[in-house]
Amino acid sequence: MTATLTPESRVGRREWAEWMLDRRWPVATAVVLVLLAAWQTYGVIAGLPEYILTPFEIAGSVTELLASGRLVELSSASLGRLTAGFLLGTTSGVLIGLLSGVSRWFGDIVDGAVGFTYPIPKITLLPILAIWLGFTDSTRILVIAIAVFFPAYINANAATRGVDQELVWVAKNAGAGTLRTVLQVVLPAALPRTVAGIRQSLALSFIFMFATEAIGSSTGADAGLGGEMFAARANGEYDVLWAALATVAVLGGTIDAGFRWLVGRLMRGQELEVTGRG
Amino acid sequence: MLSSNAAPSGATTMEAITDQPQLRLTGVRKTFHRDRKTVEALRDVSFEVPRGQFLSALGPSGCGKSTMLHIIGGFETATSGSVHLDGKPVTAPGRDRGMMFQQATLFPWKTVQANVAWPLLVDGWKRKHARERARELLATVGLSGFEHSYPAELSGGMRQRAALARTLGLAPDILLMDEPFGALDAQTRELMQEELTRIWQESQLTVIFITHDINEAVFLGDRVLVMGARPGRIIADVEIELDRPRGAHTKRDPKLVEYHNEFWDLIRQEAGPQPSGSRDAGETPS
Numbered sequence: 001m002t003a004t005l006t007p008e009s010r011v012g013r014r015e016w017a018e019w020m021l022d023r024r025w026p027v028a029t030a031v032v033l034v035l036l037a038a039w040q041t042y043g044v045i046a047g048l049p050e051y052i053l054t055p056f057e058i059a060g061s062v063t064e065l066l067a068s069g070r071l072v073e074l075s076s077a078s079l080g081r082l083t084a085g086f087l088l089g090t091t092s093g094v095l096i097g098l099l100s101g102v103s104r105w106f107g108d109i110v111d112g113a114v115g116f117t118y119p120i121p122k123i124t125l126l127p128i129l130a131i132w133l134g135f136t137d138s139t140r141i142l143v144i145a146i147a148v149f150f151p152a153y154i155n156a157n158a159a160t161r162g163v164d165q166e167l168v169w170v171a172k173n174a175g176a177g178t179l180r181t182v183l184q185v186v187l188p189a190a191l192p193r194t195v196a197g198i199r200q201s202l203a204l205s206f207i208f209m210f211a212t213e214a215i216g217s218s219t220g221a222d223a224g225l226g227g228e229m230f231a232a233r234a235n236g237e238y239d240v241l242w243a244a245l246a247t248v249a250v251l252g253g254t255i256d257a258g259f260r261w262l263v264g265r266l267m268r269g270q271e272l273e274v275t276g277r278g
Numbered sequence: 279m280l281s282s283n284a285a286p287s288g289a290t291t292m293e294a295i296t297d298q299p300q301l302r303l304t305g306v307r308k309t310f311h312r313d314r315k316t317v318e319a320l321r322d323v324s325f326e327v328p329r330g331q332f333l334s335a336l337g338p339s340g341c342g343k344s345t346m347l348h349i350i351g352g353f354e355t356a357t358s359g360s361v362h363l364d365g366k367p368v369t370a371p372g373r374d375r376g377m378m379f380q381q382a383t384l385f386p387w388k389t390v391q392a393n394v395a396w397p398l399l400v401d402g403w404k405r406k407h408a409r410e411r412a413r414e415l416l417a418t419v420g421l422s423g424f425e426h427s428y429p430a431e432l433s434g435g436m437r438q439r440a441a442l443a444r445t446l447g448l449a450p451d452i453l454l455m456d457e458p459f460g461a462l463d464a465q466t467r468e469l470m471q472e473e474l475t476r477i478w479q480e481s482q483l484t485v486i487f488i489t490h491d492i493n494e495a496v497f498l499g500d501r502v503l504v505m506g507a508r509p510g511r512i513i514a515d516v517e518i519e520l521d522r523p524r525g526a527h528t529k530r531d532p533k534l535v536e537y538h539n540e541f542w543d544l545i546r547q548e549a550g551p552q553p554s555g556s557r558d559a560g561e562t563p564s
């Protein structure tokens with residue numbers, strides 16, 4: 001190797017070092033596999049209560065439900081509600097949050113209203129909205145939307161207010177007008193924290209998808225994974241219960257991983273601010 | 279106006295303009311309200327800067343030197359007093375005064391080249407021309423080959439080089455530099471000082487350079503303003519008679535050491551008998 005330090009080799013070497021450090025996933029995977037193996041072994045040797053299945057039994061049940069088409073039916077019903085609620089809640093949360101961060105006047109008005117409603121447990125809205133709209137998808141979507149609005153709003157608002165004063169001065173120094181400064185400097189600078197808020201909303205949308213389906217749900221095609229789990233528990237169909245739970249876990253993990261991958265692609269040069277793993 | 283009186287009778291208008299200092303601060307005062315108390319950040323700051331001068335402003339933290347620079351830049355307004363640039367009062371930020379901060383304040387979501395090109399695009403340049411100019415500017419500050427890197431991939435010194443390129447792209451009359459090398463390690467800081475000297479000598483810009491590093495102020499400046507704290511004010515105004523062009527050899531010049539000692543004595547007197555830190559601790563709200 002030559003000792004010349006071209007920009008390419010410099011960046012290349014750094015990326016390589018980071019890549020090596022980031023290979024923690026084989027270890028993480030091994031830990032999960034060991035835990036699953038222990039669970040399976042214990043189940044086979046010592047036996048588990050009737051309502052706890054071994055990993056292989058759960059896998060079998062998932063395969064069965066997949067083959068029958070029931071799992072796809074349930075998942076699409078759930079994901080439909082989740083998507084609608086998530087999009088409605090985060091879009092309005094991010095937009096109002098950014099706007100109230102940019103405009104003090106608007107921000108002070110909205111902040112008061114949000115501060116007042118924030119502490120209300122959002123799930124308590126379900127019976128109230130059900131009086132008005134019944135136990136329908138509209139009610140469920142609305143509850144999910146209201147719940148996910150808050151992390152999206154709070155983070156987008158704080159992100160915009162927290163933009164470094166000096167970045168704004170750089171724009172003013174260049175002679176940029178207010179609109180250009182907001183669109184090209186303040187909003188991009190606020191993006192990492194805003195996105196972190198959206199990710200919180202995404203996690204919350206899964207919780208509320210499950211919670212809203214658990215109450216007053218049908219047992220038909222649109223039961224959703226949450227409704228099906230409660231029905232299965234009542235009927236003692238523990239294989240279905242576990243299969244639905246595994247599906248929720250896999251869907252949640254996959255969607256979150258996909259979200260982080262997308263954000264990583266779209267936000268080169270900026271770190272994603274996340275509490276927990278990023 | 280004083281300047282018109284001072285111009286010799288019969289002088290042409292052109293001469294009168296070139297005789298006039300480029301920048302003039304007159305009785306600039308700045309007060310802040312903090313915890314219901316009025317803090318005087320600057321008191322009666324007045325000085326003139328001729329075109330092409332490299333002026334260092336030296337002072338301890340809390341002496342209001344950054345505030346002074348922000349007022350010249352038009353980012354903050356003086357409580358009273360005035361700032362005139364080429365005879366016109368300063369009221370807002372403008373491209374004629376290029377500001378650099380202690381942090382590089384690059385846009386982290388843009389590549390180095392896009393960062394440097396951005397102010398040009400704001401000015402209405404064609405994308406292609408802005409890109410070409412950005413490359414030239416990056417070459418000037420020694421960053422060729424890093425056009426497509428993101429700020430996070432660069433060292434602190436390289437980021438400040440990129441910020442300098444961006445500021446030079448404004449084609450300013452005056453560079454306002456607020457401790458731009460303050461966050462760099464000692465070696466990088468020395469190299470950046472020599473680099474800035476080279477770039478300034480080639481451009482003949484007017485520079486106001488804020489620092490708390492005595493050697494830096496003397497090495498770079500044609501003239502050093504020494505500032506005292508609480509309230510921030512000018513306690514000395516000294517011409518630096520070190521040969522130009524300056525470079526690494528200047529740092530071994532015995533005159534530099536003399537200046538260093540002279541300024542240290544001033545700062546020590548200003549600080550009084552008690553350790554300099556205790557004054558700050560008493561009044562700085564934390």
